[in-house]
Amino acid sequence: MTFKRTCAAAALLLGLVPAAQAEELNALIWCDHADPKLLEPFEKAHDVRVNVKEYEGTAAGLTILQQSQPGDWDVMVIDAVDVARAVEQGYLAPLPDGAVSTADYFPQVVLADHNSVDGKTYAVTEKFGYNTLAYNKAKVDPKDMESLASLWSGKYDGRIAIYDYYLPVLGLVGLAEGIDTANLDAAALEKLRDPLMKLKAASKQVSDVVASQTALATGEVDVLIGGGEWLTAVLHSENPDLDWTIPKEGGLLWxxxxxxxxxxxxxxxxxxxxxxxxxxxxxxxxxTSSCYWGMPANMAAGDALSEDEKSVLRWSDQTDYLARAQLYPVPDAQTDAAMQDMWTDMLQN
Amino acid sequence: MSIERIEKRQGATLVAPALLWTLIFFVLPFLAMALMSLSHLEGRSVVSGPDLRNYAKIFTEASLLKGIAVSLEITVLVTVISVALAWPLAWIIATRVPVRWRRLALLLAVLPFWTSYVVRSYSWALVLGEKGVVMNALVGLGMLSEPVQIMATRSATVTGFVHFFVMLLTLTIYSNLVQLSPNYARAAEDLGASRWQVIRLVILPLTLPGVVTGAFLTFVLCIGDYITPQILGGNNELTLPQLIMLQLGRRGDYPMASALSLVLMLIVTLAYLACARWLKMERV
Structure with missing residues (x-):
C-alpha cells in the first residue's frame, strides 16, 4: 500500500512539475542567442523557458521550418536580406504595428526594405557587423590591409584563410573587382571566377567560424577574408593583436x-x-554574446555597454564604417545556384 | 496445431520486432530517400520526378565527380596504412606482450577511443599546425629549416583517420590472432620454416578474416565520415559526405543530397560484396 501511494505521489509530482514550467518559447536561432547570459533575464521576467535550436545558413533554417509543424517554433533569427525569402515561403508572421520601435536604431540598419514585405513588417534588425578583413597585426603590415588588392599581391600567399560562406566572400571579391554587391548578377558573377580561383591558390584554407578563429588564434594564418569584429572580438582578451579593418574598396555589412x-x-x-x-x-x-560579438542595432544599448566593450566593437567608428559597407548580395534563385556552383568549384580546386 | 507450425509462429514472433525496426528505420527512410533522389530542385522548390537528372549531374559535373574520387583515394589510403600499422601492433600485443600485461596494452591501444571524436580531430589540428608539437620538434631538432604545411591538407585528414582506425583494426586483428592455436606456428617451424616465413605463410593468411572485416569497417566508416575532413582538411578538397552536407545545409537541395547519399551507399555495398566474396561470408 505504501509502495502504491509512493508511486502515485511520484506520478503526481512528475505531472505537476512540468505543468508548473509549462510555458516555453521555441526559438530557431544563431549561436549568439544560446548564451544563458542573454536568455536568463527574459526567462526570469516571464517565468518561461526558452528552448533554442541553432542553425547556420538560411537554407538550413528554412528547411527546419519546412519539416516542422505549425506551432513548433515561435521566433526565428535570420539574415536581414533573407527575410523576404522566408515571408515568400510563408514562414514568418507580420509583427503588430508599433510592436517594436526602431526609433533609437542606427538608421542604416533599420533595413525597412528588407524587413518588410508589401508594407507589413515581418522582422526587426537586432545585430550587425562586417565581413571584411581580419588579421594579426603583429604578423602583417596593417597598411597592406587597407586594400583588398594585397591578398592578390603574392605577399601573403599561404597565410590567408577564406571564410567559408559564399555570399560575403563573393561580395568582397566583387568589391575588389569594382563590382558593387547590388550589381552582382549572373553576368557579373563570371568576372569573379578568375580572381576567386587565384585567391584560393593564395590561401591556406577555407574554414568555418570555429576553424577560422582557431587558425587566426594559433597563427596558422595571418589574414582572414570575410572575417571581422564578430570573429576577433571574442579573442581580443587573449590576443590583442587580432584586429580587423574595412579596406578602401569597402566591406560587407551583415x-x-x-x-x-x-x-x-x-x-x-x-x-x-x-x-x-x-x-x-x-x-x-x-x-557581447559568448559565441560572437557584433554591433547592437539599437544605439540605446550603448548605455548598457562598458567603455571597453564599446572600444572592442569600435562604437565610435560606426558612422564611417556604415558609410563604406555594402549589404550582402541578394541573388535570385538562379544566380544563387550559380554562385554556389562557383563556390563548390573553388573548394574542389 | 502442429509443433512445427507453433515453432514457426514462435520464430516469426521473435524476429518480428527486429524486422519491424528495420522496416521503420531503414527500409522506409531508404525508399523515401530513393524517391527524393528522383526529384530535382527548380529555383528554391523541389519538383517531383521521377527523373535521373541528379545522377546525370553527379557523373558529369567535375566538382561532384572529384568528390567521389577524393573520397575513394583517401579511404583506400587510410585503409591500407591502418592495416599496415595495426597488424604488427596486434601481433606484438597477442604474442610478445606477457599475458598479464596484455589487458593494459589493449587498454592503452584503445585509450584514444575514450575521447570525443570532434575533440580528437581538433586536437590533431593543434598538433599538426605550424606551431604544433610535430613542427616544433622537427624544426627544433634541425630536421626542417622551417615548418611545412600539414594542417589543412589531405595528409592531415589521413593522419586523423589513421589514428582512429588503427585502434579499430588492432582490436579486430587481435581477436583473430588470439584464437589461433600456437601449434600452427610450431608445426611450420618443425618443418623448417623461418620465423618470417611462419608469419608470412601461416599467421598472416590465417588472420585475413580479421583483417578483411576490420578493413571493411574502416572503409565504411572512413568514406562516410564528415567530421575529420571538415576539420583537418581545411576545405581544400571536398569528400562525398562534405558535398552531401553542402547540398543540405547551404543549398537546401534534398534531391541532390539524396542522390549523392545513394551513390555513397552503392560504393559501400560494392565494398561489402567484394569483402563477402573474399571471405565467402555467404556460405557461413
Whole structure:
C-alpha cells in the first residue's frame, strides 16, 4: 500500500512539475542567442523557458521550418536580406504595428526594405557587423590591409584563410573587382571566377567560424577574408593583436533580424521576446554574446555597454564604417545556384 | 496445431520486432530517400520526378565527380596504412606482450577511443599546425629549416583517420590472432620454416578474416565520415559526405543530397560484396 501511494505521489509530482514550467518559447536561432547570459533575464521576467535550436545558413533554417509543424517554433533569427525569402515561403508572421520601435536604431540598419514585405513588417534588425578583413597585426603590415588588392599581391600567399560562406566572400571579391554587391548578377558573377580561383591558390584554407578563429588564434594564418569584429572580438582578451579593418574598396555589412514564426501558438510571448532582444539591455547582452560579438542595432544599448566593450566593437567608428559597407548580395534563385556552383568549384580546386 | 507450425509462429514472433525496426528505420527512410533522389530542385522548390537528372549531374559535373574520387583515394589510403600499422601492433600485443600485461596494452591501444571524436580531430589540428608539437620538434631538432604545411591538407585528414582506425583494426586483428592455436606456428617451424616465413605463410593468411572485416569497417566508416575532413582538411578538397552536407545545409537541395547519399551507399555495398566474396561470408 505504501509502495502504491509512493508511486502515485511520484506520478503526481512528475505531472505537476512540468505543468508548473509549462510555458516555453521555441526559438530557431544563431549561436549568439544560446548564451544563458542573454536568455536568463527574459526567462526570469516571464517565468518561461526558452528552448533554442541553432542553425547556420538560411537554407538550413528554412528547411527546419519546412519539416516542422505549425506551432513548433515561435521566433526565428535570420539574415536581414533573407527575410523576404522566408515571408515568400510563408514562414514568418507580420509583427503588430508599433510592436517594436526602431526609433533609437542606427538608421542604416533599420533595413525597412528588407524587413518588410508589401508594407507589413515581418522582422526587426537586432545585430550587425562586417565581413571584411581580419588579421594579426603583429604578423602583417596593417597598411597592406587597407586594400583588398594585397591578398592578390603574392605577399601573403599561404597565410590567408577564406571564410567559408559564399555570399560575403563573393561580395568582397566583387568589391575588389569594382563590382558593387547590388550589381552582382549572373553576368557579373563570371568576372569573379578568375580572381576567386587565384585567391584560393593564395590561401591556406577555407574554414568555418570555429576553424577560422582557431587558425587566426594559433597563427596558422595571418589574414582572414570575410572575417571581422564578430570573429576577433571574442579573442581580443587573449590576443590583442587580432584586429580587423574595412579596406578602401569597402566591406560587407551583415545584419541579422528576428521575427515571429507563422503559426506560433504564443504570439504575445514571441513579441515580448523580440521586444526584450531589441531592448537596450537585451541588445547589450546580444552584442557581447559568448559565441560572437557584433554591433547592437539599437544605439540605446550603448548605455548598457562598458567603455571597453564599446572600444572592442569600435562604437565610435560606426558612422564611417556604415558609410563604406555594402549589404550582402541578394541573388535570385538562379544566380544563387550559380554562385554556389562557383563556390563548390573553388573548394574542389 | 502442429509443433512445427507453433515453432514457426514462435520464430516469426521473435524476429518480428527486429524486422519491424528495420522496416521503420531503414527500409522506409531508404525508399523515401530513393524517391527524393528522383526529384530535382527548380529555383528554391523541389519538383517531383521521377527523373535521373541528379545522377546525370553527379557523373558529369567535375566538382561532384572529384568528390567521389577524393573520397575513394583517401579511404583506400587510410585503409591500407591502418592495416599496415595495426597488424604488427596486434601481433606484438597477442604474442610478445606477457599475458598479464596484455589487458593494459589493449587498454592503452584503445585509450584514444575514450575521447570525443570532434575533440580528437581538433586536437590533431593543434598538433599538426605550424606551431604544433610535430613542427616544433622537427624544426627544433634541425630536421626542417622551417615548418611545412600539414594542417589543412589531405595528409592531415589521413593522419586523423589513421589514428582512429588503427585502434579499430588492432582490436579486430587481435581477436583473430588470439584464437589461433600456437601449434600452427610450431608445426611450420618443425618443418623448417623461418620465423618470417611462419608469419608470412601461416599467421598472416590465417588472420585475413580479421583483417578483411576490420578493413571493411574502416572503409565504411572512413568514406562516410564528415567530421575529420571538415576539420583537418581545411576545405581544400571536398569528400562525398562534405558535398552531401553542402547540398543540405547551404543549398537546401534534398534531391541532390539524396542522390549523392545513394551513390555513397552503392560504393559501400560494392565494398561489402567484394569483402563477402573474399571471405565467402555467404556460405557461413
Amino acid at each position: 545584419a541579422q533580424s528576428i521575427g515571429m514564426v507563422e503559426g506560433t501558438q504564443k504570439p504575445e510571448l514571441a513579441i515580448e521576446f523580440i521586444k526584450y532582444i531589441t531592448s537596450p539591455e537585451g541588445q547589450a547582452r546580444l552584442a
